[in-house]
Amino acid sequence: MEVPLSVSTTSGPRRFRTIAGAAVLLLLAGCGAKEVVVKGNFPPPVLEPIPLSIGIWYPQEFATHEFFDEAKGRAESAWLVRTGEAQVQMWDQLLDGMFERLKHMNGKPSPSQMNPAVDAVLIPSIVELQYAIPAHTNIKVYEIWMRYGFELVTVNGDPIAEWTMTAYGKTPTAFLQSDEAAVNLAAVVALRDAGAHFITSFQKVPEVSQWLALYDEDPAAAPQTGGLGNATD
Amino acid sequence: MRQIRAAVQRGVVCALALAGLSGCVTSTVDEMVFNEPTEGIGDATVVILGRRHASDYETEFDFIECIGDHVMARDSSIEILDEIEFINSLYPWFEPRTAPLRPTDIERLLQQQPVAERLATIKLEYMIWVDGSTVQTNSAGSMTCGVGPGGAGCFGFGTWGNASDYEATIWDFTDRAEVGRLNTSTSGQSYMPAVVVPIPIIAPVQGTACDGMGDQLLQFLSSEH
Numbered sequence: 269m270e271v272p273l274s275v276s277t278t279s280g281p282r283r284f285r286t287i288a289g290a291a292v293l294l295l296l297a298g299c300g301a302k303e304v305v306v307k308g309n310f311p312p313p314v315l316e317p318i319p320l321s322i323g324i325w326y327p328q329e330f331a332t333h334e335f336f337d338e339a340k341g342r343a344e345s346a347w348l349v350r351t352g353e354a355q356v357q358m359w360d361q362l363l364d365g366m367f368e369r370l371k372h373m374n375g376k377p378s379p380s381q382m383n384p385a386v387d388a389v390l391i392p393s394i395v396e397l398q399y400a401i402p403a404h405t406n407i408k409v410y411e412i413w414m415r416y417g418f419e420l421v422t423v424n425g426d427p428i429a430e431w432t433m434t435a436y437g438k439t440p441t442a443f444l445q446s447d448e449a450a451v452n453l454a455a456v457v458a459l460r461d462a463g464a465h466f467i468t469s470f471q472k473v474p475e476v477s478q479w480l481a482l483y484d485e486d487p488a489a490a491p492q493t494g495g496l497g498n499a500t501d
Numbered sequence: 502m503r504q505i506r507a508a509v510q511r512g513v514v515c516a517l518a519l520a521g522l523s524g525c526v527t528s529t530v531d532e533m534v535f536n537e538p539t540e541g542i543g544d545a546t547v548v549i550l551g552r553r554h555a556s557d558y559e560t561e562f563d564f565i566e567c568i569g570d571h572v573m574a575r576d577s578s579i580e581i582l583d584e585i586e587f588i589n590s591l592y593p594w595f596e597p598r599t600a601p602l603r604p605t606d607i608e609r610l611l612q613q614q615p616v617a618e619r620l621a622t623i624k625l626e627y628m629i630w631v632d633g634s635t636v637q638t639n640s641a642g643s644m645t646c647g648v649g650p651g652g653a654g655c656f657g658f659g660t661w662g663n664a665s666d667y668e669a670t671i672w673d674f675t676d677r678a679e680v681g682r683l684n685t686s687t688s689g690q691s692y693m694p695a696v697v698v699p700i701p702i703i704a705p706v707q708g709t710a711c712d713g714m715g716d717q718l719l720q721f722l723s724s725e726h
Contacts, residue, residue, distance in 0.1 A: 309588070309589075310592075311589040311592040312592070313592055314590070314592060314594065314613070314615045314616055314619060315613050315615060315616070316613060316614055316615060318609055363578060378638075407557065409557070409558075438559070439559075440558070440561070440634075441560060460592070460593065460596055461598055463593055463599065464592075464593035464596040464598050464599045465590070465598060466689055468593075468599060478542055498696075
């Protein structure tokens with residue numbers, strides 16, 4: 269079939285507007301942020317559960333956590349990485365297998381907040397998130413690095429322990445894999461690493477270890493008893 | 502009985518495929534094994550796992566799958582577990598951060614009762630760790646492609662080299678001991694001349710490494726080879 273060369277030059281203003289609009293859209297698409305909503309499957313952990321009833325409170329900024337990085341030059345794209353949903357999915361799965369009982373809190377533990385009765389409440393946060401893509405580093409690896417903050421408190425909100433923990437995930441470039449898919453995979457690997465690190469380090473945190481020792485000796489003497497008055501199990 | 506076998510195979514494969522062409526590949530395989538199972542592995546299972554704790558590379562999942570497929574295709578009595586399924590079914594004990602680095606670490610793993618039970622259920626006999634990757638070593642040339650009303654075409658020449666280097670360590674899961682070590686190094690040069698139509702002449706570097714390592718593992722695991 270013969271293809272006329274003059275289509276764009278001899279057509280009317282309407283067609284010209286359509287083509288110009290498409291071109292502008294294409295340009296805008298090139299300038300837009302690359303967005304990744306992290307999605308993955310997180311297997312349940314295989315271990316002997318710690319005989320504790322643990323509560324979890326996800327602060328709003330954790331449950332909806334996202335990371336935005338503006339483009340530093342014309343050749344780069346801005347990045348928006350939403351990890352909140354996957355974070356909650358992974359931590360729910362992990363803590364459910366790691367402790368004998370897991371309960372979600374109704375609100376941030378405090379003397380005035382009615383919450384289910386538990387031995388302690390864990391409050392996670394993301395202190396820092398960094399990512400690297402091959403365009404930044406010239407290494408054919410996508411990386412995500414996160415620093416978590418954890419607070420272990422009584423149902424009254426009294427602190428038991430506070431510590432930080434890092435997690436790292438990477439994935440190499442792969443044929444026919446988009447930047448977004450690779451960043452998602454790196455984030456999933458980082459989340460799995462966070463779970464692995466938490467399981468292997470939780471009982472080694474000095475304050476947690478002391479609290480667990482106290483709890484083992486006499487559960488009533490451990491500092492969770494103050495919050496039981498507010499419990500609504 | 503301790504058996505040490507050091508076999509060095511050097512081969513240069515320059516084959517013309519049916520429809521297209523394939524590049525030249527040089528492959529070297531070194532092998533050292535102890536306590537080879539002379540009667541095969543029976544109804545026990547084997548898992549092949551990639552090492553992924555290095556910062557600048559990780560052993561490719563598809564390479565591990567390729568070795569497993571190579572072995573099972575040649576001896577259907579050998580059951581090789583799927584790597585991802587195995588890692589997921591024992592989360593988090595085979596993540597890059599927690600994976601055992603020495604056979605003695607298996608004891609630490611088995612202290613977790615649910616882990617010990619799961620491993621007993623699958624009758625794991627050999628755990629094979631593969632460490633390495635395939636990288637592009639060089640590239641040169643240029644190619645120009647164009648599209649016009651009469652059609653499209655390319656003109657130019659491109660060439661690139663790939664190199665694979667993998668080491669497999671075989672752990673006897675029952676004896677908690679290392680019973681073998683295999684190494685395969687492969688390199689090759691691929692070419693892409695283009696006069697209107699680009700003609701890729703790809704050197705199957707990773708595939709040759711997979712075949713080399715698969716053949717050596719087959720000799721170790723199978724009573725028929």
